[in-house]
Amino acid sequence: MFTIKHFINLISSSIIGLISLIFVYKYSLINFNRPVLLAFTYVLLFLFVIFSFNKIKVIPRWRENNKYFLAAIILFVLLLLYYVLFTPKPDSSFELLSVKNWLDNFYHGEFPYRLRSTFTAYPFLYLFASPFYWVGNIALLEVLAWAVIGLLLILNSTTVREKVIKLFFLLVSPLTFYGLFESSGYFLSAVILITLIFLSNKYLTPGKVNIKFIVFAVLFGLFFAIKMEIIIVLIIYLLFFFRNNIKDGFLFFEILSAVFLITIIPFILWNPVLFFFNGPFSLFFMFDIPWWELLIFLGISFYVGWMVSDLQEIFFASGILLIIPSLINLLFVPGAGLSNFIFCLPFLILSVKDYRVEKFAGKILEN
Numbered sequence: 001m002f003t004i005k006h007f008i009n010l011i012s013s014s015i016i017g018l019i020s021l022i023f024v025y026k027y028s029l030i031n032f033n034r035p036v037l038l039a040f041t042y043v044l045l046f047l048f049v050i051f052s053f054n055k056i057k058v059i060p061r062w063r064e065n066n067k068y069f070l071a072a073i074i075l076f077v078l079l080l081l082y083y084v085l086f087t088p089k090p091d092s093s094f095e096l097l098s099v100k101n102w103l104d105n106f107y108h109g110e111f112p113y114r115l116r117s118t119f120t121a122y123p124f125l126y127l128f129a130s131p132f133y134w135v136g137n138i139a140l141l142e143v144l145a146w147a148v149i150g151l152l153l154i155l156n157s158t159t160v161r162e163k164v165i166k167l168f169f170l171l172v173s174p175l176t177f178y179g180l181f182e183s184s185g186y187f188l189s190a191v192i193l194i195t196l197i198f199l200s201n202k203y204l205t206p207g208k209v210n211i212k213f214i215v216f217a218v219l220f221g222l223f224f225a226i227k228m229e230i231i232i233v234l235i236i237y238l239l240f241f242f243r244n245n246i247k248d249g250f251l252f253f254e255i256l257s258a259v260f261l262i263t264i265i266p267f268i269l270w271n272p273v274l275f276f277f278n279g280p281f282s283l284f285f286m287f288d289i290p291w292w293e294l295l296i297f298l299g300i301s302f303y304v305g306w307m308v309s310d311l312q313e314i315f316f317a318s319g320i321l322l323i324i325p326s327l328i329n330l331l332f333v334p335g336a337g338l339s340n341f342i343f344c345l346p347f348l349i350l351s352v353k354d355y356r357v358e359k360f361a362g363k364i365l366e367n
Helices: 007-031 035-053 066-086 094-107 123-128 130-134 139-155 160-172 174-181 184-203 211-222 228-242 246-270 272-278 291-307 311-332 339-350
Strands: 355-358 362-365
Touching: 007 035, 007 160, 007 174, 007 311, 007 339, 035 160, 066 139, 066 160, 094 123, 094 130, 094 184, 123 130, 123 184, 123 246, 130 139, 139 160, 139 174, 139 184, 139 339, 160 339, 174 184, 174 339, 184 211, 184 228, 184 311, 184 339, 211 246, 228 246, 228 291, 228 311, 228 339, 246 272, 291 311, 311 339
Parallel strands: none
Antiparallel strands: 355 362
């Protein structure tokens, strides 16, 4: 899995290790007396696991081993539930409080976008959290998101060692836990988008417009957001999926756009001033990169959408395109945030696959 020929695996795992190390070092400065020692230990553990995987020779079929991995996911979900239900203030992060306050205002008949915030989502994402609001704990939504991404990692893997390495990346990276409760908006958005991509790729038939086509277009529209991360991933995926059926692709995008507008128009009519000053559009011009760089990234996204050949390459290209501006900001912008790393992490993990490379056949996935 990690030889010079497996460049996607090598690049993805290297970036996962790098951004995880940045988090380990940053927060060990706050909580530990010897941050360098902790960071060095983390690097040794990470490298030991990576280099050990090529020594695993037995590759049984995933259907014969799924129960053990599912049991591991269930166990970890139970631990998360214990943390959420029986420890103080698990839902006190800024983003989870923002969701709760939005729903408080909405269900009390007040305009929900009352204050400008660095975390502002589109209406349906807040409404999607309503069941967890009514049971009294918004953080349960993040537990569900972790369970979903854990299942997708397992069900999208074909060999035992692929499942093990993906779960290792998910469980050992501190971004996972930071994303669960401290930057939940990024983590939840990534999980929802990845889930829609998986399901649509599995159940939609290119060149066939039917009820499933409309349902998925509606779902993408409900969770659509005018944010760089969402737009880049959708450009890559939709061009990949509809490149041989451009007409259907335009229809899909038209339905998506119409549904998105339907979800925001009621709030615009309710209070246009507060919506545009405090709502999600207030952050539209607050990208972390200059406009000319944004246009370059969008152009690259269109090119990549035509070039990718499968889901692995979609996730890999999306993760790379989204991580580059964050790394640039980290190097050259003082005080740059790390939250966008959380959005990229699931894409990079999913791009790791167990495959072999042959001279004339190219990439061949293991069975």
